[in-house]
Amino acid sequence: MTDQQALRRRQDLPWARGRGFAWLAPLLLLAGITAVDLNTTERFRIISWIVLVPGIAAALCGVWATAAFSVLCLPDYVAADSVWPQEYQAGLSDFVLVALAGVLAVLACTVRLNGERRILRMRDIAETTRRTVLRPLPQGWAGLDHAAVYLAADTEARVGGDFYDVQPGPHGTRVLVGDVQGKGLGAVETAAALLGTFREAGYHEADLATVADRLETRMLRHRGHTVALGRDDGDRFATALLLGFLPGRPEVVELVNFGHEPPLAVGPAGVRALPPGGGLPLGMGELSEGSGPPPTRTIPLAPEETLLITTDGVTEARNGAGEFYDLTAEVRRAATTDPARLVAQVRDGVLRHSRGHLSDDTTIFAVRRTPSPHWGPSDGSPRRRDARHARSTH
Structure with missing residues (x-):
């Protein structure tokens, strides 16, 4: 493994046995919010908290994984909200909020990854400079x-x-x-x-x-x-x-x-x-x-x-x-x-x-x-x- 590959591997935390499992955190959060919402009374509706899932994915995962969680949140929200009677449903306004959060999460993930690529390029340049000045002996x-x-x-x-x-x-x-x-x-x-x-x-x-x-x-x-x-x-x-x-x-x-x-x-x-x-x-x-x-x-x-x-x-x-x-x-x-x-x-x-x-x-x-x-x-x-x-x- 080259120094650059090792650096990129450290950037994509967390890792285990060579495969990333960063997607596990937003998946568990999505499942947890849905389960709590379905197993509590109408006085404790938290399905709208699902907007946190795309944000967590944007901080940990790649663009495609973030987009997948953003899309997955929409049917999950509709299904969980439809279980309740009409008077207890969160409704369209929260659905729009979830959809907007997904779009913003994808954009934020793109910006984050572009910044990380710039940092990697800068580090590659610094590493090349170091090897030029302090050549391997x-x-x-x-x-x-x-x-x-x-x-x-x-x-x-x-x-x-x-x-x-x-x-x-x-x-x-x-x-x-x-x-x-x-x-x-x-x-x-x-x-x-x-x-x-x-x-x-x-x-x-x-x-x-x-x-x-x-x-x-x-x-x-x-x-x-x-x-x-x-x-x-x-x-x-x-x-x-x-x-x-x-x-x-x-x-x-x-x-x-x-x-x-x-x-x-x-x-x-x-x-x-x-x-x-x-x-x-x-x-x-x-x-x-x-x-x-x-x-x-x-x-x-x-x-x-x-x-x-x-x-x-x-x-x-x-x-x-x-x-x-x-x-x-x-x-x-x-x-x-x-x-x-x-x-x-x-x-x-x-x-x-x-x-x-x-x-x-x-x-x-x-x-x-x-x-x-x-x-x-x-x-x-x-x-x-x-x-x-x-x-x-x-």
Whole structure:
């Protein structure tokens, strides 16, 4: 089942065993009103309440089902009303009311379904945008085991300013995780611009510092373009972490920190926070005293350790008492270094702590080297594998 089919299935509630039974509610209401009217005295005539049946059908069923109930109500009304003597009959005026209610119910159902189709189309567009910005990542790609979860602060949204990607290349595998300041389409455009530059520079550039410099330049160019268009997001910036996993050096990882929370290294020996980078966010490099991007740090990393990276939606999550979410404590309770289980534990912990009310978009990303990296074809050459991948995707 595709994502779109699953979404449409959720829209057509209620469901059981793959078949809808939304028609059951108006049918039971019709039968109940008729039975009560026939089994009560003339002082309690409720057959006119049958006007509720088409309205309930319009809210739950499709157009044809609503039309069927609207038509069914007419002979049911006539039959139930004719049972009583003339002086106790509801009469023609209520019959007209039932008929008019049926027509209005069909029109209301048509409007409802058209609105739902528009929402589905909008969600399809948002889903396509999300898959373009946050492309699906193959498991075990370029010798890395990774897992990621993205949670939108707006429950109706499917894409925001958080971004992440993994880019293998001849100089190792690079990872980028970040968070664009602000919300809306402007933040999505900025994330897409940064990811596009990362995918090219992360593959071609031998030095991680050069990749970082290219990202800073791209951020400034993107801001200049938006200002030229007359938009007011010329001061937009992005925090980010840029990682480099070097071929032949499994004991270390390179890291450039653009004002982001340092990652946690989770291993059998416990949880440790990597040292903060001290760099400024992307787009604010011109404010630093020195020139160029933040320094590239080489951090020791045990083969069994997993790096956990989160955006500020995790660290800023609060409960009803205003207490912040304790990420380190949650990770210690998880007692696992598996990226998928670790990400799932943190996701559930954040949602439980905030009761599902996130103040900001949230990304949880975990990555580690696989025990036996597979770099490509039988000769083990990452260059040949990535060159073939580049030809197939560009």
